[in-house]
Amino acid sequence: MKMRIYPFILMLCLALVLQAQTTYTARVQSTDGSAIEGVIVSVQGDKATAITDANGEFSLKTEQKEAYIQLATPGFYTRKLALTSATESIVMVPVTTALYNGEVVLDHGVQVRDEASAVLSTVLNKDFKTNPSASLAWQDVDPALRVERKSGMPGEGAYFNIRGLHTLNAENTPLILVNGVPYLANTSVSDVNNAYSRDAMFAYNAADIRSITVLKGAEAAMYGALASNGVILVETQQATSDNLDTRITYAGNYGVSQVKRQLPMLNARDYQDYLMEIGQSRYASMSDFQKDYPFLAGTNDYYYAYLFNNETDWTAQIYSPAMVTDNVLRVEGGDEVAKYNISFGYTREEGVLDNTNTNRYHTALNTNIMVAPEFEIFTSVNLAYINSHLNNSGMKLETNPILAAYHAMPNLHPYQKLSDGGIINGRYAKYNGWAINPNPTYAYDLVSNPMAIVNTVSSSDKIYDANIR
Numbered sequence: 001m002k003m004r005i006y007p008f009i010l011m012l013c014l015a016l017v018l019q020a021q022t023t024y025t026a027r028v029q030s031t032d033g034s035a036i037e038g039v040i041v042s043v044q045g046d047k048a049t050a051i052t053d054a055n056g057e058f059s060l061k062t063e064q065k066e067a068y069i070q071l072a073t074p075g076f077y078t079r080k081l082a083l084t085s086a087t088e089s090i091v092m093v094p095v096t097t098a099l100y101n102g103e104v105v106l107d108h109g110v111q112v113r114d115e116a117s118a119v120l121s122t123v124l125n126k127d128f129k130t131n132p133s134a135s136l137a138w139q140d141v142d143p144a145l146r147v148e149r150k151s152g153m154p155g156e157g158a159y160f161n162i163r164g165l166h167t168l169n170a171e172n173t174p175l176i177l178v179n180g181v182p183y184l185a186n187t188s189v190s191d192v193n194n195a196y197s198r199d200a201m202f203a204y205n206a207a208d209i210r211s212i213t214v215l216k217g218a219e220a221a222m223y224g225a226l227a228s229n230g231v232i233l234v235e236t237q238q239a240t241s242d243n244l245d246t247r248i249t250y251a252g253n254y255g256v257s258q259v260k261r262q263l264p265m266l267n268a269r270d271y272q273d274y275l276m277e278i279g280q281s282r283y284a285s286m287s288d289f290q291k292d293y294p295f296l297a298g299t300n301d302y303y304y305a306y307l308f309n310n311e312t313d314w315t316a317q318i319y320s321p322a323m324v325t326d327n328v329l330r331v332e333g334g335d336e337v338a339k340y341n342i343s344f345g346y347t348r349e350e351g352v353l354d355n356t357n358t359n360r361y362h363t364a365l366n367t368n369i370m371v372a373p374e375f376e377i378f379t380s381v382n383l384a385y386i387n388s389h390l391n392n393s394g395m396k397l398e399t400n401p402i403l404a405a406y407h408a409m410p411n412l413h414p415y416q417k418l419s420d421g422g423i424i425n426g427r428y429a430k431y432n433g434w435a436i437n438p439n440p441t442y443a444y445d446l447v448s449n450p451m452a453i454v455n456t457v458s459s460s461d462k463i464y465d466a467n468i469r
Contacts, residue, residue, distance in 0.1 A: 022063070024083065027073060028090050029054045036092060039073040043083070051406075113263035122213040125206075125237070129458045134201035134209055135160070138232070142214045145232075150197065152257075154349040155358035155388045155461070157199040162216045162230035174214075174230035175223055176200065179380055181468045182226070183234070193403075196393055196461075203384035203465035205345045207251060207328045210235045227369055234379060236467075239332070239339040239368040246333035257322040259352050268311045283441060292440045295411075306421060306434070307429075310413040314405035317414055317451045322350035322357075341366040351391075353401065354454045358388035358461075379469070386463040391454060398446060401453040407445055414451040428452035 028036045035056030043062045050058040060069070064083065071079040076092040129147060135158040139147045146347075147160040161172040176183040183200070215231040223231055275296060279289035290297055295308035328331045328345040347360040362384040369377045391398040397407055416424040428449050 012323075021450050022065060023059060023061050023081075024069070024088055025057070025059045026088050028052050028058070028092060030076070031091060031093055036073060036076065039071050039076075039092070042070050042072075044068045044070065084244040122211055124211050125209060133158075133199070134204045134206045134234075134428055135199055137209075138212060142216070144216055145214050151393055152352060153196060153390060153393055154351045154356055155199055155202055155386065155390075157197045157202075162214065166229055172229055173200075174232050175220075175227045176232045176234065177223075177273055178204075178234045178382075178467050179236055180233075181467060181469060183467070196390055198461070198463065202358075202360065202386060203362065203463065203467075204234075204236070204382065205326070205328055205347065205360075205362055207330075207342075207345070208237050208343055208362075208382070210237050236364060236382060237341055237343070238378065238380065239334065239341040239364060239366045240330060241339065241341070243332075244334050244336070244339070246331070249330045249332075251328045251330075253324075253326040255324045257324055257350070257352055259319050262315055262319075263406065265313060265315060265406075266410060267313075271410050288441055292437045292442070294436060303419075307413070307417055308409075308411045310411050310417075312408075312410050312412060312414060314408045314410070314414075314450045318401050318405055318454045319352050320354055320432055322352045337370050353391060355458060356389060356391050356454075358386065358390075361385045380466040380467075381469075384463070384465040386401045386461075386465070388461040388463075390459050390461060391457065392459070398448050399453065399457065401448075401450040404448050404453060405450040407447045414449060428456070 003090065010316050028039045029324065030036055035052075035054070037052055037056060039052040039056070039058070040049065041052070041058050041060055043060065043064055045067050046064050048060055048062045050060040052058045064081070067083050068080055069083055071090065071092060073092070076094050079090065079092050081090070103109045123337075136147065138145055138158075138160060142162075144158060144163045146162075146164070147158050149158045150156050160174070162174050164228040165172055212235075213233040215227070215233065220227040220231040275293060279286065279293070279296075283289040283292075294302040295305050326345070326347045328343055330343040332341050332342070334340055341364075343364045345360070345362045347362075348357065362382070364383075365379070367377075367379045367383040369379075371377060384467050391401060393402070394400055397403050413423065413429055416423065416427045428451060430449070430452075
């Protein structure tokens, strides 16, 4: 009798154990939806483990109902989630791959990145070549490198520093070396075109730059006092490819620039209401106010009233979509003795401000000649010609069309008008500062015609740049 009871008790215990276990099945995938094979799945507080198959699927039995499962595999961040909240599909995020190569070439030798401290960082051409501006490509080099374009004027320089401002009076720009040669570009504000400063690296196309390295610590000390704000090492493309076949490649970008957003402007009616409110608070009497602004009376008694019955959005008169294009033609090849890498490029950037543009013609000539098995000659020549048509961007209402557009009265017309309301196209209106009363109670703002500024006032800037090594 006892022998029959023991098997029954054993079977009952086994059934209870099987009943307490929970089978969990799921699929593990990456952020792009592809399955991840070889993920180790474990349960905290339990010895149960599983490994995903080629389809990313796994099946796991556990007695824990409130436990956490953990998923781990090389190349992905470890994932931990509650068993009760787990779904049939689990997404694992891949570890971010650095953009930097394993070695950094400095003037004093090659340094392995693992051995380098956090005082330098490098980005290669493949990570920024789609950006036609070399200066703006620096934005992704290092978090400590701050790059901000000063304005939207074509060819305008970018403001950049390493690890913030170091002084309020002296220069904060880091030292730039192109192929080991100090590149001391003139980035000072123009005395002729107020507030405009040139782009330090505009002479170079991003496609012609092989790598950019930022030195922001002790590594920069070897360059002396000029490197007190850090160093940016720029290496251009060289004739070092092992592919000796002649290769001709062309890369071109075409686009349109537009004003994304503008300051809201008052229309003519709102502007007149605004003047009336100011007049009631600033003038002793409305008669004095109407002497300065007789067109606000709303009658035809004022002879020049026809000059002030317009509706003009001055910003729309000076802004328009602008074309941007960047073109590079490259020829590479050679033989066992000589290699070459030659590029020709043309870049045109039009400004959204009418009649502003910059054109750059550039070429890069790189050769590598093997004179003897242990003697080679490297040559790198970078030439550029830049021609820009600009407009004033300073703080003068007389010459800055943008400031003038924000100050100009919206009830005036860009062109001269006749007393019968006719428009004389091609002849810009001149209001002499729109001074209606020769002796006003409050002086009028001397504001130029914004449309006349952009179409009749222009400044030219020409740059000849050469870098030879």
